[in-house]
Amino acid sequence: MEISDKERKKGLIILGCPEAPAQVSLAVHLAYSLRRSGYLPVVAGNPSARHLLAMADPEHHYVGEMLDLDGCIEEIAAGEHDYDLSFVLVHRESGVSYAGTMSVVSAGRVVAVVFGKEAETLASLIDFDCETVVAPGGHNPLPLKKAIDRVMKWDV
Amino acid sequence: MGCVEALNYEVLLRHCSFKEYRAFIKKHYRETYEVQPGYKIFDLALIGVPPIPIGVDGDSVIFPYTKPCHGTFVLKVEGKEEIEKLRSRK
DSSP: OOOOGGGSEEEEEEOOOTTOTHHHHHHHHHHHHHHHTTEEEEEEEOHHHHHHHHHHSTTOSSOOOEEEHHHHHHHHHTTSOOOSEEEEEESSHHHHHHHHHHHHHOSSEEEEEEEETTHHHHHTTOOSSOEEEEEEBSSOOHHHHHHHHHHHHHHO | OOOGGGSOEEEEEEEEOHHHHHHHHHHHOSEEEEEOTTOEETTEEOOSSSSEEEEEETTEEEEEEEETTTEEEEEEEEOHHHHHHHHTOO
């Protein structure tokens, strides 16, 4: 039986800088995996990152509501809103800062998805309380897909 | 929600890592405070790896400001009220 949106837990996907080629695929796959696991996926990002994702999923089959990144973080920090599960996409050092922020402001489960050529180096900077999945490499999405699928299986 | 562009800021460091801004603020300012990410300063929720240092220099506060694409900047902004708020924290 189909779960209604009201019954779903809320999952958040925080996009990093829009320049990473794998980010849109990763976000769509995460949104798909969240829906399959009973979550309503919400995406937060800067305008360019959101527009790239909106172009890939124009009718929001996978991605749900899209939020301004700063406003989303502020709402969570102020205790006005929170998410049961959040993924922070990390392919630059700024992504580590967003993951660190979410590890403090959210009471939900936070997973840093560290990907790209510098993934191992970036993952070594995560010394705060945060689950981490690491998928090095730039163009082959399979390690990333396997890492995400592993996390979503933990959740079921 | 605050807007950094509404502030009269001076940029002290550009495109730095969180380790660089931590070292910079601790090295250059005798009066410093540590806050958690999400702490509001000038109505901006701070982004960073905990703990985030904030420096005080006269009537100005020195704090990091992070964006996804441009990394972190260290800004200096006059703000007596923010300094009082930091000093009154327990």
